[in-house]
Amino acid sequence: MLADILQKKQKNKNIENNMKIKLTIILAIISIHFSFSQKVENLDYCNCMDKIEIKEPNLEGSFERKCNNQVIETGSFKNGEKNGQWITYSKKGTLIRKVNYTDGKLNGKIELFYLNSQPKLSANFSNGKKDGKWTYFTKKGTVFIEGEFILDKPINIWTIKDDKGKKTLIQYDYANLKYLVNNSADFHSDNAILKNENSEEYYILKYPNRVKKDGTQPIGGFYFGSDIFVELVEVPLDYWDTYMNYKYKATFKIGTDSSNSLSIEKINDHMPDSTPIYPFIISTNPDSKIKKIEHSELSIKLLDYKIFEALSFMPPWIYKDSNEVEVYVPYVINKILKY
Template identity: 45%
Template sequence: MKKTLLTLVIFSFTNSLFSQQIEKLDYCNCIDKIENNSPIYDGKYERNCNEKITTVGSFKNDLPDGEWISYNYKGGLISKINYSEGKFNGLLELYFMNGKVKFSGSFINGKKNGIWKYYNEKGTVVIDGEYEMDKPINIWTVKDKKGKKIVTQYDYANSKYILNEVEEKLKGSTLLGGVFLSYDLFIENAEVPIDFWDTYADLKYLARYQIEENSSSTFILTEENGKSSNTTITFSSNVQTDPESKLHKIEHNKLSKKLLYYRILKALSVLPPWIYKGEKETTIYIPYQVNIR
């Protein structure tokens, strides 16, 4: 009986090994492990870089599902994100290199809901407010980087500013705290992943926003060939990493591009809310370039 049980355990372990698919990224010393990668991604996923786990999560029907956790090269947390078949669902937390929380907010089946807070590296709240199923409600507050002085305060219940010291660059609907604040947050949260770091990448995305009169907003993110004629904002990301002698000319695989797409989706999804000012449609153009001169 014991021998039979041992045989079953060995068979089960061996079978799980054979069912795991491995994709090697030798240029960045990374290995992607996933239960199934063809014809779609499905099952548990893990990325190891330089023999350290950097990402763990799961796919379901080619979409991120369940909890995804990312780590920096020191083993510290970068993010904890909960998905339900590609939609944010549950708590989403981002972290600074020092381990302190950078952002904390929650979603219900893709819709923003509950208290959202943004912090500086010392742990002080610099932006806070509340959503009710995608609709920003009550008073949202934006402070300076030290978290001491209020620079913008908007009352969404009455659709009016209580205080605003930020010069608005958009004529129509605008982002709370100004475009520059959202751009800085986007660049910070869409940081270049290790598999793109010492490579060449020239990708272009469009985020098409629909903004309602109650300032709730949704967007669709697509990879595009170029800038749209009705683009309102450009979030340009052009990073130079190392000298040309250290760069790799490679074709990024399907999984790397998919994970980058969700990284950009995350960075856009955690921006401060919009303020409706008569314009329901707007587009953010995102040229994502690494080592492109």
């Protein structure tokens, strides 16, 4: 009887071991298949490497970027568009943003962080529309801007404080369509020296002549809007210390309830002097350290998304006289832009 029990136990143990071996082999085969199916793109000039499951005919599956063996960005694509959660880290591994997509539309919680790990923006989208409470913070963690949306429509009172989060500079009551407080809130200037979260290095901001325009405008005005854009846009590591010059046209459609939607396109045309601009024109280093690079199609696609995100993460508009406003966005690194 005892011998039969021991024999049965041994038999069960052998079966269990065989199953473990088979499972290990299956997982190894899956891992090998996955690693071979991934497309790898080396960006030697910045010591970065991009991995994507499928590049053609559309971007598909998981994406990962590593620079100097440090994970910089992760996410996934579906039918050529961002899908699921995208996470970005600085070159030293500090978390700087979490952004959620569904089929190319911003959807879910948005979290941006400063390099000191303090929150920069806490926001939410519902199927591509701004929704819920939005709060922008200073580097010290105090509230900078706050208000609420209901499906792209700003509601109740929106407040903008100074860049220390102390003095209230602007308050707009969207229920009664009027300013309660209305002072200048601009905070960047030409030749300002700012720190880029992606590279953790400093750059010089160059501000050309900007247009102040009455009527329908972002809360705080176009100058304040361009300052906020500078705070929200990224300089990815594959663009740092390279030359590039892209121009975008952002078209904002604003309802009489101040709800707004956004579309953007790349342009090659001259930018009219009378049109508002959100310029991001920077110098990162002396020319001796700058590389002449042809950026890959994947790098360009990812940058287009980052421009779109920065414009999408901005505070609301105030309707006055026009349902459509064009804003030009020169995104220039280490070049003098000629309009």
